[in-house]
Amino acid sequence: MTKGRITVIDIAKAAGVSKSTVSLVLQGSSLVNEGTRSKVNAVMRDLGYVYNRGAANLRKSGANSRIIGVVVNDLTNGFFAELAVGVDMVVQSAGFVQFLSNTSESIDRQREVIASMREHGISGLLVSPARATEATDFKPLIAAGIPVVVVVRSLPGAKVSSVVSDNRAGIAAAVAHLASLGHKRITFLGGFPDTAVFDERLDGYRAGMKAAGLEFNEALVVSSAPSRAGGAEAIAKAMLLAARPTAAVCFNDAVAFGVCDGLRARRMEPGTDFAVVGFDDVIEAQTAVPALTTIAVDPQGMGRRAAQLLLQQINAGKAEAEAVTTGVRLVVRESCGASQASGRKTA
């Protein structure tokens, strides 16, 4: 039954032209006569021809497969799903397809999937690196002339482009907001200290405190796993301080939720007895009780931006590494205590 794939030669034969002509039609060359073009197109439609991009790439020696690789560290996280959607949008409308793989923070899986993608001939790689990713991990890629863009987590030392949110400005804005509400003892809670993101956010905290005329105190910084459980631990530790804090900016929303848990565990109500600000604006932030004041980043926008950058570098053939930071904004809800007698009050 399966008489094998239909090739340009079949088309050529059926249309009474040579394979070269069919090839020209395929690439929309202006050299071919309008009449022949339409006849060839008709035959292709009739026979259900499908272009074999693999064969074409082989001849064209690799570079332009019109495939890009996308690697994310945690697709179950809504943030990264949104990011992927943003990437998908621009990739799709540029006529590319994407490999997409999830690493679950496993650096081994990451290495594997990237290797696999290379074998399939990607013309660019967009990656949100797994935790302990080394800058050198991308060396072979860039040596082979494959543009790489890292997103969300920057990779200090790597000569690759990056698109990250403005962590510094975001946390600084959060601190400023809390300060404007009268808070003086503001802690910075959560996050692993060995990551670039942590450093940037901590830096924002430091800057925010300084700008508000508050003293930066090492003791007010409590790191922890960037998770709900980590947040609970962190607030517990922070409450042991002699000079008890009255507000916290958290590494991310998950930590912030954990902080709320921890506060309740000691009979304090977040938003009323203690101010909490998160980072990310995950979907639950608006429906939680109290609704979480947080720094919103636009993951889909980041995805789009990163994909654009990557495509641009692919088209340019060879481009310099470029660092883009995308804007963030403070979303004031209830957990910071700023909203006065909020309308919706659950009985």
Added chain:
Amino acid sequence: MTKGRITVIDIAKAAGVSKSTVSLVLQGSSLVNEGTRSKVNAVMRDLGYVYNRGAANLRKSGANSRIIGVVVNDLTNGFFAELAVGVDMVVQSAGFVQFLSNTSESIDRQREVIASMREHGISGLLVSPARATEATDFKPLIAAGIPVVVVVRSLPGAKVSSVVSDNRAGIAAAVAHLASLGHKRITFLGGFPDTAVFDERLDGYRAGMKAAGLEFNEALVVSSAPSRAGGAEAIAKAMLLAARPTAAVCFNDAVAFGVCDGLRARRMEPGTDFAVVGFDDVIEAQTAVPALTTIAVDPQGMGRRAAQLLLQQINAGKAEAEAVTTGVRLVVRESCGASQASGRKTA
């Protein structure tokens, strides 16, 4: 600088063997001498050789590209993101890579991405179809011998395999639960009537009512968009009935949330004055107030199952269409009114 890609010939030359031998090493053939094998491997490592799967597939005439295509209708939806992660897991550990594209329910985009994936030579397709997908849309694929598995939404009439959750049993269980709580006038709210999923769930509703000894009444079924807004509309309509319902099973969680909104709008508290059950168990279901009683499906599990089925069909060369339904379970929380004086009470 870029002296072009390194090929088997370069390896052969450097290792002092023929390209054929290198090829045999590549495929792990037992024909080659252990000594030569390790020498070749060493050279490959030294020169940083990367296998060109495209070239290989060309010779092997397409079939086994070790790429599968994954198409989902809405990746921003956490449900589908989880599904994709499940797929990714088994695809990855089978040594395949996946194209992943989002259609945003656009049937045109869907057609485009599938066409694009075909050009790149996928050896199987896993798709959660966009709304108005026709059974015939996959004809060319299966004609070309490319296995197709649809997931989440079945496609009546299409000769493709499917993996869907047990919609019927799920809704029936929800009805049974409500009936056991003493409810007699139970409505079925939300969803578009022209979809297979709707039919299955409605069927489950009918079966559940009958099993509980309650009468099925057409008027108690109110369809609407499967969204939060749709849910609000639906409950509004349902409340106009002479015999007012006291409980609702909803098409999905989004509808259920909308129903809660609608109830509050008329000063009724879900879980207290009216029982609500959803379907899907989205992430917000547990943090919402009141926490939503719902039918949990395991999207990641579905993804894994679907991917397994697809891979199996790919390996089998040609397999019969198979229909798999995956189990669901009722998760009792607060919105059905079953939980007595739940522990956590927000002040």
Added chain:
DNA sequence: TGACAAATTTGGATCGTTCCAATTAACCTG
């Protein structure tokens, strides 16, 4: 040691496309 089998290795030919140089057809123009 010669003959034969087993173990290894190896040149093409080939997959479906693109690209180049060369050919053919069509059209001017003096």
Added chain:
DNA sequence: CAGGTTAATTGGAACGATCCAAATTTGTCA
């Protein structure tokens, strides 16, 4: 109508792997 452009078309020869049949080396045994 010869000579010169321009417009269309067309055979190979690649691209980087696989696979087959054939060649080579090695091992075994009478």
